Amino acid sequence: MFFTEESLLKIPCERFTVTYHLYGTAADARLKAEDICVEQTVEFPAELVPTGPIHDHILGRIECFEPTYEEGVYKAVISYPVDGATTELTQLLNMMFGNISIKPGIVLVDFNLPESLIRHFKGPRFGVSGLRELLGVPERPLLFTALKPMGLKNEELAQLAYTFAKGGIDIIKDDHGLADQPFCPFEERVRLVAAAIEKANMETGGKSIYMPNISGPCHLIHERAKLAKALGAGALMVSPGLVGWDTMRMLAEDDELALPIISHPALLGSYVLGNSGIAHGALFGKIARLAGADGSIYPNFGGRFSFSREACKDIAHKCSESFGGLKPIFPCPGGGMSLESIPTSLAVYGKNLMFLIGGGLFKAGPNLEENCKYFKGLVEGE
């Protein structure tokens, strides 16, 4: 009525697929799947979608629909045209989950991108092997801690960093709440902390690196990243929930910057709580990896957050499974972990992980450097 078939552009046929879990009865779930096909593409009254290329190629298509092992949860695999997603991460995320993020009972659990789409994504620059090489740690789990609490002066943070490095921690990051506060300004912090770690490295022969938090205003973030590198930072922490996934992708692809990047889950938790959102592995594993993270921080099971052991295994699996040639990355479980939990975590994850222990290091005893060495011993001893 409004469009003529011959006027419509010919759309190439290649497709990518997204797997969703849909909550409800079989009939409800089927309706949800059909609705997703429309909502994520033409967003138009189905009866008015013109026949021809738009109907045949643009509309989402249910490739598979079946019950899961869980009562009241169905799995739908839906395909979309590669050309609809362009070569841009923002639009890919939009097609996978943009509008349906607003509809209840839909969880994105996985996605598969054909070579023609994934070749536009460089993914992690370092990955597991690159980060191991950089740090000179061929096999054991990496040791990762945070400078805290917020409110310390930069001189105190630098002193802490020196102690951590002396104790053999591989990566020393800012707590994610450290930004550019008047009581610990960014530039001074990076200068002092990087120098303190360098001093410790000279004394120990170690290769510890500093990973400042560069999450901040969009017009300053690239500048902060370059400044951090110039001042001796060895890696960057980015919170994609605060600055956008594509900002991390841009930083990871910058050949002049060329620093490892670890993603932090701040403001992303709402996606994984409840029956509407994005599954743990898809979000903290696969999307983080696609967006260039070399490691992904998330709260471990058994800590002060709520993730299940299964959810954490899902993340670790998505960090390392085959994914269009993108490098495997480190799962970085943290969040209130104690030294006592290390053996359990090693049993679940194996050796390719970064243990993020912050407050737990302080709790283990009065001598922080000794606590770090004890941490290292626990990890090496397994």
Added chain:
Amino acid sequence: MFFTEESLLKIPCERFTVTYHLYGTAADARLKAEDICVEQTVEFPAELVPTGPIHDHILGRIECFEPTYEEGVYKAVISYPVDGATTELTQLLNMMFGNISIKPGIVLVDFNLPESLIRHFKGPRFGVSGLRELLGVPERPLLFTALKPMGLKNEELAQLAYTFAKGGIDIIKDDHGLADQPFCPFEERVRLVAAAIEKANMETGGKSIYMPNISGPCHLIHERAKLAKALGAGALMVSPGLVGWDTMRMLAEDDELALPIISHPALLGSYVLGNSGIAHGALFGKIARLAGADGSIYPNFGGRFSFSREACKDIAHKCSESFGGLKPIFPCPGGGMSLESIPTSLAVYGKNLMFLIGGGLFKAGPNLEENCKYFKGLVEGE
């Protein structure tokens, strides 16, 4: 043990407050409130937080804790130090909800920023009055529609835009799924659609404007915004869930760009579904306004999404209530609205709203221009 009181920086005392709804028994909710105070600031074992300034000023503080009208839901007002939030939107969001986004049963429902903090935010450039002046519409609700379905060529989208403008629609936007696809490349689309609307304006004496979707890669978004303006776009649509809230703030503050900005809810829905996240009004109203949106799109009650009438009223209220001198903005309810729903919406919202009707305009009859005029008549007739 690790810190000495005298070495700690003196922290200024000014604070901002965040209001949370906490789910559970009174005891559970109280524990959640106490946990938030630590998690959102020092993220450190409470017993090791040094006394003095960090304990007294950095730690979150429960200012109010009380039951709500709803069984099993408690309200906590928690204050944080202004200096912790810096002057940056990213860090403010981080302090308000960063890590606790990962903890279940916590909903951010409101926040209040003192003058010393909010003065760093310019907020909306146009707001309700500026947008009304630009469009020459002093009183009635604004008419808003979208170019769709995805898969049309740019020439067809331009023809649609021409028809919408002839029919008197005030703002004609890209469907949020239109990016820079090979079948409708961005630059050509903006050129053709802006020209088509200009032609219609010349014929009608109207002031319709084109609002392209500029959500895209972070290294291109500013460029796309400037290109859009140069090619005749009259406003910009941004999806903060895809590109980051601060990217919208940056675009809104750009004095050379100086275009109205409307936010789209793509990928943000997960925050408002369930008992963990950010309340509708706080997210789509208050945060969007703080981040510079002149209007905020969200799914209306009674459409194809799930928002309740109360949730929509909450959004509209937060768009217009007093907020540190920031301009009131337009609630833009959409999402499967029909022309028949207009009287109900007018009764709920009053006149300061933008009606976003997309597919509904096509469904109303075979002549699209007449449908637009009918839409306008309905809105003016009330």
